[in-house]
Amino acid sequence: MKRIITEPVKIQSKDGRVIAEYLPDGKVKVFKGSFFRNIEVNSIRQNVINERLYLLNNSFISNSQLSKDYVFENPSLAISTLMGHMETGNQAFVTMDNIELGSYLEIDSNSAYEQHSKLAALFDNINQDRIRNVAAKKFIDEDDDGGSISTNDIDSFTNVEPEYIPSVKPEKIFVDKVSYKRNIEKAKKSIIISNFKCDLDNTHVSFTSKNGKPFMEAHHLVPLSTQNYFDNSLDVDANIFCLCPNCHRKLHYGEDVFTDLKKLYEARVEYLKKSGIDISLDELINLYK
């Protein structure tokens, strides 16, 4: 249950640099003088980028502050636009009694709204990775344990010669990473459902596997590595596709995967919704950038 608001509620960001009112219609009126983090466009959510450009191009910002009041569609958009924040708006804003906005509003943690907030946080997290120059592409490699090295990993093309000398053993490393366990049966099922044909184009030819069937691979459209941000499982039939190895590699490593993603998304969007996975095409595409 969500608390019904009839009057504007005074709120501020936890660090006090954004002063605002939460309005009864869910919008957020941010007051003049609030802080604007004037760094390079720092979110990969298109609506945040648009909002930042709008403010910058229409004289809403001077000296890293809002020069007039401005109404944002929701708390998350407000905080992301102004602060480039990693938290969702409901966590970043507090009431004057210092209660987190989400708690104050009594937002049900299972609601779609909350899921959207989590997704928003995910995009900001990915973006933070980019700022730190971590290859965001590695983020979606959950289908390849450990990941393989390919053309994409080469960034210098100077001549190299092979070396044939004894070498010290590689260092042991302990990777501290939480991942979600896939249900292998579900992946197999997706390949059987598609009758060993590529879901992007059933005429694609693959080589013959050891069991005599065409070699195909299972791919999670919404990456399992983003499971934290969804309330329902991503390891479900709606989200698993059967792809030929070339298409599969392309989705993970290709330069332009928009058309392919759109095709897969549109084929399953209703089934994804039925399975409790609510994601827009734009949001999905952002996960693959």
Ligand SMILES: [Zn+2]
């Ligand atoms: Zn994959």
Ligand SMILES: [Zn+2]
């Ligand atoms: Zn294919």
